[in-house]
Amino acid sequence: MLFTLFIGSILLVACSSKDSKESKGNSEVTEITYWQYTFPTKVEQIDKIIADFEKENPDIKVVAQDFPYDQYQNKIFAAVEAGDRPDILNIYNGWISKYVDMDYIQPIREEFMSKEEISDYYVDMIQPYELDGEFYTLPVAVRSLALFWNKDMYKEAGLDPESPPKTWEELIENAKAMTEMTDDGRYKKEGFGWNAAGQGLHEFQQVLLRQYGVEPYSEDASKVLWNEKQEGYDAFKYWLDMTMVHKIGDPDVGNTYREAFLAGIAGMIVDGSFAVGDIQNASFDWGVTTLPVLEEGGLQSNYASYWTNAIAKGVEGKKLEASERFLAYLIQEDVQKDWLENVGELPASKALIADEELVNDPTYGPFIEGLDYAHATFFVNEDKERQIIIDGVDKIRLEDADYDETFDEIVTKIQEVRDEFFNKQ
Structure with missing residues (x-):
C-alpha cells in the first residue's frame, strides 16, 4: 500500500512536470534508451507501454532497441566499451552480480525507491540480489x-x-x-x-x-x-x-x-x-x-528467475530523472497485469501474486504455487x-x-x- 502511494506520487510529480514543460516545446524533451533481447511478445508489450508512457509524459522520449538473445550481451559490452551504453538495460537476474562487478549498472537511489519499499513491494525471491546493501534492478515480472x-x-x-x-x-x-x-x-x-x-x-x-x-x-x-x-x-x-x-x-x-x-x-x-x-x-x-x-x-x-531493469552507470541529471520516471511507470501493478496477460510472466508484486483469481487459474495457478517453494540461483x-x-x-x-x-x-x-x-x- 505504501509503495502504491509512492508510485502514485512519482507519477503525480511527472504529470505536473509534464504540464509545466508542455508550453516550452520539444526542446525540453529528454530522450532515453531502453535495451532488451528479442522476445516478440515482450518487444510488442514494451512498445505499447512506451507509447502509453509518452502520452502521459510528452517531455520524455523512450527509444527501445532489441537484439537477438545470443548477441545481446556482446552488444551491451561493445556499447559500454564505445562509451555509448543505453540508459536502461533489461537483464537476466543471473547477470546482476556480474554487471555490478563490471561497474555497468548503478544502485537504485534511496530517493527514488528505498530498500524497504523494494522489499515491501516485491516478492521475496528478489532478496538474494541485494548486493552490499544495495538493490540495482527493478523487475516487472517473475517466473517459476x-x-x-x-x-x-x-x-x-x-x-x-x-x-x-x-x-x-x-x-x-x-x-x-x-x-x-x-x-x-x-x-x-x-x-x-x-x-x-x-x-x-x-x-x-x-x-x-x-x-x-x-x-x-x-x-x-x-x-x-x-x-x-x-x-x-x-x-x-x-x-x-x-x-x-x-x-x-x-x-x-x-x-x-x-x-x-x-x-x-x-x-x-x-x-x-x-x-x-x-x-x-x-x-x-x-x-x-x-x-x-x-x-x-x-x-x-x-x-x-526474472528479467529485470537496471539504470546504467553514469546516467545522471535529466536522463536519470527520466529513466526513474519510466521505471516507476513500468513497474506499476496495472502494467504488471497487462504483462501477465500478453507476455505470460507472473506479476512481481506481492499483492498481485496473491490474487485469488490468479492463484486458482488452471494455467497460471501451478506457477503461482511453485513460487511458494521456489529458489532463485545466485x-x-x-x-x-x-x-x-x-x-x-x-x-x-x-x-x-x-x-x-x-x-x-x-x-x-x-x-x-x-x-x-x-x-x-
Whole structure:
C-alpha cells in the first residue's frame, strides 16, 4: 500500500512536470534508451507501454532497441566499451552480480525507491540480489517452472490425459509409454523433453538436488555444495539416467525441447510461465501442473528467475530523472497485469501474486504455487556456469565419461568461477 502511494506520487510529480514543460516545446524533451533481447511478445508489450508512457509524459522520449538473445550481451559490452551504453538495460537476474562487478549498472537511489519499499513491494525471491546493501534492478515480472503435458499424446499412449505425473518415477513411466524410436535407435517421439541447456539445469540444481536433501550452495552462495555428500551424486545420476538409461528424451529432438513439444513430438516438458504465450497456440490439448516430487508427500521445490531493469552507470541529471520516471511507470501493478496477460510472466508484486483469481487459474495457478517453494540461483556468471554444466553433460552423453568424475569436474569448475568473483569482494 505504501509503495502504491509512492508510485502514485512519482507519477503525480511527472504529470505536473509534464504540464509545466508542455508550453516550452520539444526542446525540453529528454530522450532515453531502453535495451532488451528479442522476445516478440515482450518487444510488442514494451512498445505499447512506451507509447502509453509518452502520452502521459510528452517531455520524455523512450527509444527501445532489441537484439537477438545470443548477441545481446556482446552488444551491451561493445556499447559500454564505445562509451555509448543505453540508459536502461533489461537483464537476466543471473547477470546482476556480474554487471555490478563490471561497474555497468548503478544502485537504485534511496530517493527514488528505498530498500524497504523494494522489499515491501516485491516478492521475496528478489532478496538474494541485494548486493552490499544495495538493490540495482527493478523487475516487472517473475517466473517459476511447471510441467506441461500433451493430453493427446497421453491418450495415444493409453494414459489418462487428466492424470499428469506427481512423482518423477511416474513421469519416467509415462514418458516411456509415449516414447517412440526408429529401427536405428533414433527418436520419433520423446516422452519427456530432457535437456541441460534450457530449464533442465535448473530442474537439476534447484529441484532434484534439494529433493535429494542437498543444499546447492552455501548461505552466502560462495561455495558449491553439490558433491558434499553422496546424495548429490545420486541426484545427478538420476537426472542423467532419464536420457542415458531410460531413454525418455534427448536434447537433440526437435531442435529444442519447447519446439519438440509444440510440434507434438514431446509428451512433457518442464518450462516457465513465459512459454504459455507460445504453447497456448498449440494444435493439441495440453495442461499444466506442478513439478514432480521424489515420492508422494515429498519435498516440493522449484526454480524462480526474472528479467529485470537496471539504470546504467553514469546516467545522471535529466536522463536519470527520466529513466526513474519510466521505471516507476513500468513497474506499476496495472502494467504488471497487462504483462501477465500478453507476455505470460507472473506479476512481481506481492499483492498481485496473491490474487485469488490468479492463484486458482488452471494455467497460471501451478506457477503461482511453485513460487511458494521456489529458489532463485545466485549466479556470479550465468553464462560460464551454464556452459560448464552443458559441457559436462555432453561429455557423459557423447563420450561415455564417468558420471562421478565428471560431476566432480563440473563442481570444481563452477567453484573456480565463484572463487574468482567472491575473492574480489
